[in-house]
Amino acid sequence: MRKIGFIGLGVMGAPMADNLVKAGFDVAGHTRRRDGTDRLVTVGGRRAVTIADAVRGADAVITMLPDSPDVTAVMHGPDGVIRHAAPGALIIDMSTVSPDTARLVAAAAGAASLQALDAPVSGGEQGAVEATLSIMVGGATGAFERARPIFEALGTTIVHVGPVGSGQLVKAANQLVVAGTIELVAEAIVLLEASGVDAALGLEVLGGGLAGSTVLARKGAAMRERRFAPGFRVDLHHKDLGIVLDAARTAKVALPLGELVAQLMEAVRDLGHGSLDHGVLLRGVEQLSGRNR
Incomplete structure (x- = not known):
């Protein structure tokens, strides 16, 4: 679990991706803004021009996006995560979306031989910068344990709260x-x-x-x-x-x-x-x- 594709480098996503780089992960970041990956590159991450570029070969893919439609588009589009992630990869959606969206993502991931967690966070921008986020995780226990080193680079309160959708x-x-x-x-x-x-x-x-x-x-x-x-x-x-x-x-x-x-x-x-x-x-x-x- 060392190679990570990170999609969504906004107020929360950018410092989270930075902290993963600082923790020793190989992070390829993608965001809609043309200059949105400059900060990540500065701290040692890699720029991914497309979602497929960010996802290809990644052990885990993290999404940090504004709303359910954004997550749906990124997951299921022709350039999307589900289509391009390698079998066995772990999808971690850290956005705040509806529980139904989380369940649909997990179902699509499972059909593509992927694992999925919904892992929204609390703590705001300050918590993201300081890597002190509270992370509430829904999904299978095995997937949660695989993701634990990633979560430990981002937060201090990390709780597996139940099956898919429970995090949301x-x-x-x-x-x-x-x-x-x-x-x-x-x-x-x-x-x-x-x-x-x-x-x-x-x-x-x-x-x-x-x-x-x-x-x-x-x-x-x-x-x-x-x-x-x-x-x-x-x-x-x-x-x-x-x-x-x-x-x-x-x-x-x-x-x-x-x-x-x-x-x-x-x-x-x-x-x-x-x-x-x-x-x-x-x-x-x-x-x-x-x-x-």
Whole structure:
């Protein structure tokens, strides 16, 4: 498991591929942007002009893409992973997609004598850069053990959560909690400011108590200072909450707060903030409060 094809070198994928190179893997990267592989080449990786070039001869193929249609196109197209991967290769989709997409990829992989894992991540860009991602993995135990050295180069919390599709279900739960927490941090900031309390001092105290969280630690200051460069874009979190609500309907469970935070995420997206960090939920709270800046 030393030769890796890596497809999707965006905000998350680029530092992940870098860390694999630094860990001693032979990484061939492909992305849609013409200059998207320059960074990988600089750290010692290889440029793949096409998906087939990235996949050919690889022991494992990692995809890190925005949405289910992107994964489907990369996997099943004429230049795609399924067609060009060598028999026995391991496909690891680390994108956040629907559980059904993960199952379809695994079925197609199995028919082509390949193994597949769904292994979405949490930790954001900082976690990707620092190789401290939380990785939730669905698929066969044997495939998971084959992939473990790869995961250990990318993250610090690595858990095999169940069969194919389970990784995506756990990631949906993760995105539910993250969105809800960001919304509450936004509301806390607006409440403190409107009440004349120093929000920086308030967040410092909150961070040391039961309200403390990774979300508060990583997002609080930027939200308070209205710095919304992504990060993790509203457009992507909006997509993820759609996956959450679909999963809830399938499981026949009620997510009352999840439904509400999904509406609030959609609202800030409709305000034109889709390309900004999801911390911009703060703007939605301000608008509802009549405190637009």
